[in-house]
Amino acid sequence: xxxxxxxxxxxxxxxxxxxxxxxxxxxxxxxxxxxxxxxxxxxxxxxxxxxxxxxxxxxxxxxxxxxxxxxxxxxxxxxxxxxxxxxxxxxxxxxxxxxxxxxxxxxxxxxxxxxxxxxxxxxxxxxxxxxxxxxxxxxxxxxxxxxxxxxxxxxxxxx
Amino acid sequence: xxxxxxxxxxxxxxxxxxxxxxxxxxxxxxxxxxxxxxxxxxxxxxxxxxxxxxxxxxxxxxxxxxxxxxxxxxxxxxxxxxxxxxxxxxxxxxxxxxxxxxxxxxxxxxxxxxxxxxxxxxxxxxxxxxxxxxxxxxxxxxxxxxxxxxxxxxxxxxx
DNA sequence: TCTAATTACTTTAGGTCTAAAGCAATTGCC
DNA sequence: GGCAATTGCTTTAGACCTAAAGTAATTAGA
Numbered sequence: 001x002x003x004x005x006x007x008x009x010x011x012x013x014x015x016x017x018x019x020x021x022x023x024x025x026x027x028x029x030x031x032x033x034x035x036x037x038x039x040x041x042x043x044x045x046x047x048x049x050x051x052x053x054x055x056x057x058x059x060x061x062x063x064x065x066x067x068x069x070x071x072x073x074x075x076x077x078x079x080x081x082x083x084x085x086x087x088x089x090x091x092x093x094x095x096x097x098x099x100x101x102x103x104x105x106x107x108x109x110x111x112x113x114x115x116x117x118x119x120x121x122x123x124x125x126x127x128x129x130x131x132x133x134x135x136x137x138x139x140x141x142x143x144x145x146x147x148x149x150x151x152x153x154x155x156x157x158x159x
Numbered sequence: 160x161x162x163x164x165x166x167x168x169x170x171x172x173x174x175x176x177x178x179x180x181x182x183x184x185x186x187x188x189x190x191x192x193x194x195x196x197x198x199x200x201x202x203x204x205x206x207x208x209x210x211x212x213x214x215x216x217x218x219x220x221x222x223x224x225x226x227x228x229x230x231x232x233x234x235x236x237x238x239x240x241x242x243x244x245x246x247x248x249x250x251x252x253x254x255x256x257x258x259x260x261x262x263x264x265x266x267x268x269x270x271x272x273x274x275x276x277x278x279x280x281x282x283x284x285x286x287x288x289x290x291x292x293x294x295x296x297x298x299x300x301x302x303x304x305x306x307x308x309x310x311x312x313x314x315x316x317x318x
Numbered sequence: 319t320c321t322a323a324t325t326a327c328t329t330t331a332g333g334t335c336t337a338a339a340g341c342a343a344t345t346g347c348c
Numbered sequence: 349g350g351c352a353a354t355t356g357c358t359t360t361a362g363a364c365c366t367a368a369a370g371t372a373a374t375t376a377g378a
Contacts (some may be wrong), residue, residue: 006231007294008212011219012208012292017285019292023192030189031310032236033182038336048336050364053167060170063183067327072165075190080365084326088362104326104373126176133178136311144306147299148184154294156164156190197366209334209365226357239335241358246333263343263356 033132040128045121050074052125054084055110055118060096064109066099085130093117166190192291199287204280209233211284213243214269214277217253225258252276287299 008024008031040050054101057073058065067085085108088094093114098106110118133141167183171196197208197307216232217224224232230240244267247253252273269277292300 006228007234008232010232011212011215014217017289018304019289020285022169022292022300022304023288025304025311026185026192027187028234029307029310029314030185033185035234036314042337044220048363051172054299056170061174068325069165071327073167073169075166075187075194076364077366078327079367080331083364099326102326102374106327121236124177129182130176130178131213132314132317133181133310135316137308139305140309141211143302144185145177145181147303148181148188149304150295150299151292152184152191155188155195155291157294157317158195158291177369186346225357230357235334236336237357238337238359241336258356261344261356265357 003111033129036132037125037128041121043123043140045117047121050076050080050084051088052118053122054081054088055093055114056122058108059115059118059122060111062109062115064097064107065103066107070108102130192288195291196284196287199283201282201301204226204276209235209239209243210247211277211280213247215281215289217267217269218274218277221268221274223266225255225266227264227266229267247273247298250270251307 006043008030009021009028012021012024019143041047041052047159053074054070057070065073067078067081071081074081085094089096093111095110095111096106096108099107105142136144166187167258168180168187171180171183193206193208198204200208201235212233213229217231226237226240226244230237233240244253244255248255251270253269255265255267258266275294
């Protein structure tokens with residue numbers, strides 16, 4: 001590992017638990033990828049990553065999602081989803097419709113314009129991510145995917 | 160994988176590139192661990208994760224760091240470091256001292272109170288992280304660490 | 319049928335985070 | 349020596365994010 005670069009791992013000491021090492025390296029990798037994607041989205045589409053992520057979830061569910069469902073899929077609070085949805089609605093990229101059976105709920109979905117905008121960004125986004133991981137061998141990428149799956153399972157199983 | 164839980168991976172489609180799958184799972188794992196640590200820090204020490212992280216870097220470097228160095232290690236902008244350092248300084252946990260040679264620079268370090276506060280949190284923090292990864296076998300954890308190292312290298316090598 | 323408890327979403331107050339501009343200081347080059 | 353370019357940190361404007369409170373609606377149980 002290039003000792004010259006500074007990131008979260010620089011705070012590690014010699015006797016630190018390997019779990020801590022894994023965590024800080026995971027966090028470092030996430031920050032690196034996220035920073036790259038944010039920069040690309042901003043320079044090419046003038047869009048923020050949270051908005052892109054919200055549109056991505058709705059694109060995958062053309063029938064729309066409830067705000068609470070969206071909040072869970074985005075792993076953020078309901079208040080945050082409200083704020084981002086407000087802006088996308090103002091821009092004509094999403095709509096909120098009253099829920100058929102529950103007047104407390106809305107169904108939020110992408111508009112036609114939103115779908116078109118997202119489709120363009122999605123193609124580039126996939127290229128960028130693929131490019132960032134291009135240096136990994138197929139087996140490495142697959143093994144990483146599996147191990148992250150194991151990690152996710154154990155985290156969710158932890159009380 | 161438990162298909163019932165909702166997170167970033169729910170936006171994946173069948174034909175999506177494996178790189179995208181790896182990225183969304185990486186992001187999901189990071190969000191899960193981060194959320195757990197934030198909750199523990201908040202309930203036990205009433206401290207935010209960014210402040211804890213900043214103190215962690217300074218704890219590792221008792222001689223202090225420059226603001227710009229801290230910014231790099233924390234992987235955030237200088238403006239963000241300024242804001243968090245301001246608060247920790249107000250609370251008497253860090254000090255800023257003029258740089259010996261460069262009047263544009265400061266050296267920021269933990270105070271004695273800051274070191275004591277951090278030492279307490281650090282012990283618990285390591286327990287929490289170790290607990291979250293406890294479900295992984297030693298070989299799994301080590302393999303994950305290695306693969307994340309490979310990932311980090313390839314990301315940094317990408318233009 | 320009525321009401322307390324719970325749920326779904328929004329609002330509030332405040333923290334984190336960014337890009338870019340501002341200001342002071344340093345560096346490099348002519 | 350002088351000055352333009354660069355650097356280090358802060359400030360500004362605005363986006364994202366949270367916990368908790370507020371409001372309306374639903375549910376469960378007596």
